[in-house]
Amino acid sequence: MRICLNRVQILRDDWFLSADGRFCEGTHLVSGRIGSGKSTLALVMAGLFSPTSGTIEYEGSPSTMLSLQFPEYHVTGSTLIEECLSWGLDPSRILLNVELEDRPDSDPLSLSRGELKRLHLACVLEQQNDILLLDEPFSALDCDQKMRLCNQLSKRTSGITVIFTHEQEFLPPIDRYWEIREGNLMDLGRSPGDGNQILYYGQKQERPET
Numbered sequence: 001m002r003i004c005l006n007r008v009q010i011l012r013d014d015w016f017l018s019a020d021g022r023f024c025e026g027t028h029l030v031s032g033r034i035g036s037g038k039s040t041l042a043l044v045m046a047g048l049f050s051p052t053s054g055t056i057e058y059e060g061s062p063s064t065m066l067s068l069q070f071p072e073y074h075v076t077g078s079t080l081i082e083e084c085l086s087w088g089l090d091p092s093r094i095l096l097n098v099e100l101e102d103r104p105d106s107d108p109l110s111l112s113r114g115e116l117k118r119l120h121l122a123c124v125l126e127q128q129n130d131i132l133l134l135d136e137p138f139s140a141l142d143c144d145q146k147m148r149l150c151n152q153l154s155k156r157t158s159g160i161t162v163i164f165t166h167e168q169e170f171l172p173p174i175d176r177y178w179e180i181r182e183g184n185l186m187d188l189g190r191s192p193g194d195g196n197q198i199l200y201y202g203q204k205q206e207r208p209e210t
Contacts, residue, residue, distance in 0.1 A: 001025055001060035001130060001160060003045060005185070008054035010040060017041060019185035020054075026175030027153065027161045031168075036180040038164040042066060042135045045162065062130030062159070069136040071120035075108045080119065083108050087123040098122050113140040125152055130159045138167045146170035 003023040010017040017037040023045075032038050043049035045056060046066035058064070068074065077083030081104045084091035095101045098118045100111075108116060117140045124132070138146050146167075153161060153172040163171070177188035 001062050002058075003131065003160060003162075004055075004057040004059065005045075006055045006057065008044065008051045008056065010037070010044060010049075011052040016183050017180065017185070018183060019044075021178070021185060021187050023160055023162060023176075025158065025160055027156070027172060028163065028176045028178060029171065029174045030162060030164045030178045030180065030185070031166060032180030034166060037183075038166075038180060039069060039135050041180070041185065042133050042162070042164045046133050058131070060130070064131040064133065065124055065127055065129040066133045067121065067124045067135060067137060069139055071113070071116040071140075072109060074120055075116075077108060079105045080108060081105065083119065084123065087127065089123060089126050094119070094122050094126065114142065114145065117141060118145060121149060121152075132156070132159065132161045133164070134162065135164045136167075137163060138165060138170055143170070 001024070005019045005021050005023075008017075008019040010019075015037075017040060019041060030038055030041065040049065043066070044051050046064060047056070048066065075083060076086045080095060080100060081091040084094045091104060092101070095104060098115070100106075100115065100119060108119070111119070121137060124134075137149060141149065147170060150170055150172040153163075163174075176190055179186045179188055
């Protein structure tokens, strides 16, 4: 299973992004300053935005899930129960997992940004899609929730997970680093270590030498 970016070019007025690379199974980190194009690249890789030129190929006929930075963009239900059901999930189990079991009839948009983010991510991870594209998944989460998300992501034993974020303090173990720099997607290589070393949650991870 792979995502192949073949000489992808994205042009918007005086802004551009060039991306060429292969995303194989494992967890990938795509970093870059705010406004560098992380969210745009996520949309392109999910097939929701067409590049100006180049192609994107999905090898292995995988199922894909894109999680947008703002969870309210995903809301379709008028209550928390309906929201869980819209994902085809068991509301009682999901709401218990995110500590919202006492508010089943609440409007999802009445939740705080952090609460809604937790609910959305719980539904996303429960889907078990082959490709998981996460745009700023740690935004609006407190430290405990960030660590919990890291733990959940580390338990994905198959498929491709791509995390688009400028977060550097709370991250799950990363298999490959990428960075958008001056309009180009740079492949920074694999994580340091031999795979038996676990990068600690809550501590900054050292980037490999380029």
